[in-house]
Amino acid sequence: MTSELKQLIQIAASWQLSGKKIVMATVVHLEGSSYRRPGVRMIISEQGDTFGAVSGGCVEKNIQAEAKSVFSTGKPKIMNYDGSIRIGCDGIIYLLLEPFHISKELIEAFNTTLENRQSFKTEACYYVAVGEHHGIGSTLHLDNKVFSINPSFHPDHVTDQERFSQTFPPIFQLYIFGAEHDAVHLCKAANLLGWEITIVASPVEAKSIDFFPGANRLINPTFEELDTSGFDDQTAIILMSHSFNKDVQYLMALRNIEPAYFGLLGPKHRRDRVITKFLDYFPDTSPEFFEQIHGPAGINIGAESASEIAVSILAEILSVIRNKKPIALKDKIGSIHG
Secondary structure, eight states, rough: HHHHHHHHHHHHHHHHTOOOHHHHHHHEEEEESSSOOTOOOEEEETTTTTTEESSSSSSSSHHHHHHHHHHHHOOOOEEEEHHHHTSSSEEEEEEEEEEEEHHHHHHHHHHHHHTTTTEEEEEEESSSEEEOOOOOEEEEETTTTEEEESTTGGGOOOHHHHHHEEHHHHHEEEEEEESSSSHHHHHHHHHTTEEEEEEOOTTTOOOOOGGGGGEEEEEEETTTTTOTTTTTTTEEEEEEOOOOOHHHHHHTTTTTTTSEEEEOOHHHHHHHHOOOOHHOOOOTTEEEEEEEEESSSSSSSSOOOOHHHHHHHHHHHHHHHHHOOOOGGGOOOOOOOO
C-alpha cells in the first residue's frame, strides 16, 4: 500500500506541475465484500487522465463521471457503488471524492518520511451518505505534521464525521544476494509488487544495475564491509549467489539481523552444509537465528523455470510477512480478505 500511495502522489505532483486539476477518490467505507478493501485510491485529472484503481475495473468509469461536479464546484462528495446489483459482488462501497492539491511542504515531508523509512498515517473524515458535504476530506500525518489533501478542508472542524485511518509502514524492501540470471527474474517480479530492490553482488562480478530491470540500486561490498543498519522489519533477504562459499560468508555477515523474511536458495542438503560450515566459525549462534531461515526458499508450486521460481519465492515472502498459510482460496473458510 505504501508504494501505491507513493506512485499516486508522484503522478499527481507531475500533473499539478503541468497545470492539471486533480480529484482523488478513496474507498472509505464498505458494506459486505468487494474486490479491494477501504483505503484504496485513484486520481483523475480534469482532462480525463487516471491513475490507480479501486476495483477490478467496474467502478472507475462511474467515478470519472461523479468527479465532474467536484471539478466544477470544488466541493467534496460521497458516492457509492452497489456491486450486488451491477456485478454480482455482495457489497456496497462508499467513496470520498475530493480536490487534490500537493503543496511543496507536503511533498518534501512525504519524501523525507520515505527516505528515513518512517511510518506515517492517513485519515479520511466522511459521512455514510451520498452527496456533497461540508467537513469531509483526507489528511496526511507526516513527522507530527498534518497536511490536508484538499486545502479547503480543516480537520480541526471535524465533529460527528466518520473517520477512516490507515497506518503505512516503510516501503517493503528486498535484498537479493546474487547476480545470476534467476536474480534478474526475481528482481523483475518483485518490482511489480512495488518493492524497493537492492542487488548485492560480489566485488568481482562484472554486472551493472542495467542488468537488473526494476532494481533501485546495486552494491558491491566485501563481506566485511556489508552495512546491515538499513535492514528492518520491512526487509526480505534472499541468498542466491550460487556459490557455497559466498552464501556462507553472506550468512556470517548477516548473523545479527532479524528481517521479515530470510531465504536461502537451494535444496535442503545444501542448506545444511551452509549452516554446518557457518557453525565452524560461530558455534555459539542461537538456534533462533537458523529457525528464521527459509531454505529451500519458496512455496511448492512445481516451479521449474527461473520466472516460476521467482513467483514461488515471492509467494512465500508474502505469506510470511502477512502470517498466512498458503492454501487454495476455494478451501478457505470465510472471506478472501479475512
